Amino acid sequence: xxxxxxxxxxxxxxxxxxxxxxxxxxxxxxxxxxxxxxxxxxxxxxxxxxxxxxxxxxxxxxxxxxxxxxxxxxxxxxxxxxxxxxxxxxxxxxxxxxxxxxxxxxxxxxxxxxxxxxxxxxxxxxxxxxxxxxxxxxxxxxxxxxxxxxxxxxxxxxxxxxxxxxxxxxxxxxxxxxxxxxxxxxxxxxxxxxxxxxxxxxxxxxxxxxxxxxxxxxxxxxxxxxxxxxxxxxxxxxxxxxxxxxxxxxxxxxxxxxxxxxxxxxxxxxxxxxxxxxxxxxxxxxxxx
Amino acid sequence: xxxxxxxxxxxxxxxxxxxxxxxxxxxxxxxxxxxxxxxxxxxxxxxxxxxxxxxxxxxxxxxxxxxxxxxxxxxxxxxxxxxxxxxxxxxxxxxxxxxxxxxxxxxxxxxxxxxxxxxxxxxxxxxxxxxxxxxxxxxxxxxxxxxxxxxxxxxxxxxxxxxxxxxxxxxxxxxxxxxxxxxxxxxxxxxxxxxxxxxxxxxxxxxxxxxxxxxxxxxxxxxxxxxxxxxxxxxxxxxxxxxxxxxxxxxxxxxxxxxxxxxxxxxxxxxxxxxxxxxxxxxxxxxxxxxxxxxxxxxxxxxxxxxxxxxxx
Numbered sequence: 001x002x003x004x005x006x007x008x009x010x011x012x013x014x015x016x017x018x019x020x021x022x023x024x025x026x027x028x029x030x031x032x033x034x035x036x037x038x039x040x041x042x043x044x045x046x047x048x049x050x051x052x053x054x055x056x057x058x059x060x061x062x063x064x065x066x067x068x069x070x071x072x073x074x075x076x077x078x079x080x081x082x083x084x085x086x087x088x089x090x091x092x093x094x095x096x097x098x099x100x101x102x103x104x105x106x107x108x109x110x111x112x113x114x115x116x117x118x119x120x121x122x123x124x125x126x127x128x129x130x131x132x133x134x135x136x137x138x139x140x141x142x143x144x145x146x147x148x149x150x151x152x153x154x155x156x157x158x159x160x161x162x163x164x165x166x167x168x169x170x171x172x173x174x175x176x177x178x179x180x181x182x183x184x185x186x187x188x189x190x191x192x193x194x195x196x197x198x199x200x201x202x203x204x205x206x207x208x209x210x211x212x213x214x215x216x217x218x219x220x221x222x223x224x225x226x227x228x229x230x231x232x233x234x235x236x237x238x239x240x241x242x243x244x245x246x247x248x249x250x251x252x253x254x255x256x257x258x259x260x261x262x263x264x265x266x267x268x269x270x271x272x273x274x275x276x277x278x279x280x281x282x283x284x285x286x287x288x289x
Numbered sequence: 290x291x292x293x294x295x296x297x298x299x300x301x302x303x304x305x306x307x308x309x310x311x312x313x314x315x316x317x318x319x320x321x322x323x324x325x326x327x328x329x330x331x332x333x334x335x336x337x338x339x340x341x342x343x344x345x346x347x348x349x350x351x352x353x354x355x356x357x358x359x360x361x362x363x364x365x366x367x368x369x370x371x372x373x374x375x376x377x378x379x380x381x382x383x384x385x386x387x388x389x390x391x392x393x394x395x396x397x398x399x400x401x402x403x404x405x406x407x408x409x410x411x412x413x414x415x416x417x418x419x420x421x422x423x424x425x426x427x428x429x430x431x432x433x434x435x436x437x438x439x440x441x442x443x444x445x446x447x448x449x450x451x452x453x454x455x456x457x458x459x460x461x462x463x464x465x466x467x468x469x470x471x472x473x474x475x476x477x478x479x480x481x482x483x484x485x486x487x488x489x490x491x492x493x494x495x496x497x498x499x500x501x502x503x504x505x506x507x508x509x510x511x512x513x514x515x516x517x518x519x520x521x522x523x524x525x526x527x528x529x530x531x532x533x534x535x536x537x538x539x540x541x542x543x544x545x546x547x548x549x550x551x552x553x554x555x556x557x558x559x560x561x562x563x564x565x566x567x568x569x570x571x572x573x574x575x576x577x578x579x580x581x582x583x584x585x586x587x588x589x590x591x592x593x594x595x596x597x598x599x600x601x602x
Contacts, residue, residue: 127307134541143319260435268430
């Protein structure tokens with residue numbers, strides 16, 4: 001008996017890390033890619049050359065040991081620009097997810113607890129959701145001067161309604177639980193009920209949602225840069241690299257597919273982390289998908 | 290039923306009204322001077338002042354909104370700064386390429402996605418199923434313009450099967466029209482295919498587990514009719530919902546796809562307006578696309594009753 005019990009308690013510890021990897025291949029795989037990309041972006045000056053320096057003599061060179069991803073139409077190193085471009089994508093993804101989660105959580109909590117706030121807020125969210133995100137961001141950016149913070153705000157705004165809806169639905173279901181009723185009956189004040197009983201229930205779905213919001217933010221930022229409505233053109237981003245080299249697609253496909261592949265890879269990694277977290281944190285949804 | 294339709298119409302009107310308020314406030318609460326924005330970058334102070342008076346920008350905000358809303362409802366979306374042509378006219382000139390692209394994308398995507406989803410559910414757990422699921426994750430992650438340039442590079446530049454870019458009106462023949470739209474539809478539709486295939490698979494898995502499907506098989510219904518007639522019809526509601534929801538995805542993608550493939554549609558109109566800072570065009574197209582989105586959502590809701598007679602409002 002004791003031997004069997006010891007084996008059971010020992011089992012996960014013995015194969016801990018490997019077990020975790022086997023069970024969560026998407027989570028681990030996606031995280032590794034993201035960590036590598038983040039390290040590369042941080043260490044950009046060490047692992048890549050100058051992303052701005054133009055060498056006209058070196059125009060449109062194919063990938064070689066000197067220029068790993070070739071050079072673009074101005075003779076700039078595509079690898080260096082791609083590595084520096086990761087910075088914008090990561091910053092925008094992270095910032096948009098944080099802002100959308102914070103505002104969405106606050107509004108969603110209020111909407112879930114007050115009937116009057118709910119009816120007004122949910123209609124406002126319906127209206128906001130009806131405006132296509134890319135177009136709203138284009139309008140936002142075209143009304144202000146192009147800067148990273150305007151781009152972040154423009155992308156975060158249309159993401160908020162989805163978070164509000166999610167938080168509200170969690171609050172509505174948790175609110176009916178016996179332990180909340182018990183807390184209300186025993187005279188606990190509303191702020192404490194919110195922070196101690198309701199808030200924790202919103203955390204797992206919010207974390208999952210945050211990854212999806214980050215993935216979509218990275219895609220929209222790239223699209224805005226591609227369309228010329230993004231960050232100032234001096235900053236290399238994957239979107240504006242592709243836009244500025246697109247006429248050279250036939251001559252120098254590496255100028256398009258270098259940043260294009262980086263973009264697809266990072267978004268895929270974020271989505272995989274999201275799927276992996278969803279499977280771990282919210283098995284109910286996981287089974288339905 | 291009638292009560293439901295009326296209620297649904299009213300809420301649609303409310304949402305559209307809110308969209309109008311948002312779009313109106315976007316210009317009027319932005320840090321810049323609305324008159325200067327509408328006048329364009331090259332306007333003189335006198336011109337800006339003339340616009341300010343003609344638009345009544347010194348009046349209280351709610352009065353301005355009322356006037357603006359009346360004009361929009363009568364089809365007046367303002368005048369383009371750059372070309373001095375009414376925005377509604379510019380949109381009307383560009384509507385066919387966009388409608389063509391939307392039509393071919395939806396048809397192509399729904400056919401591909403439903404077929405893939407049904408097959409994946411039928412052979413659940415097989416290699417085919419896994420392939421469909423992997424493609425659907427990838428389809429969500431690769432941006433429209435990267436897929437677009439990849440398709441152009443492979444099928445237009447390397448293999449030379451299809452044209453690189455451009456648009457031919459339907460009046461010049463079905464095939465010339467269609468061959469310019471194949472690659473754009475595939476690029477735009479990829480994320481849409483991924484979404485619909487996923488939901489189709491899930492919905493079909495639920496239906497295939499039902500008792501009446503076993504009965505159908507037992508009484509000898511052939512596999513094809515069983516999957517596509519019996520099961521797919523029952524799985525219709527979630528699929529139609531996601532086809533409707535997904536159109537929001539398409540609307541954003543249209544702008545990018547038209548830029549990649551140089552289609553002279555409404556999306557290009559907006560993108561060209563960005564560099565010229567032609568705000569009335571951007572505003573008009575946002576209103577139009579939001580309206581389309583709201584109407585499609587309404588139609589999706591109303592279509593439930595047709596697909597599932599058990600749903601009664």
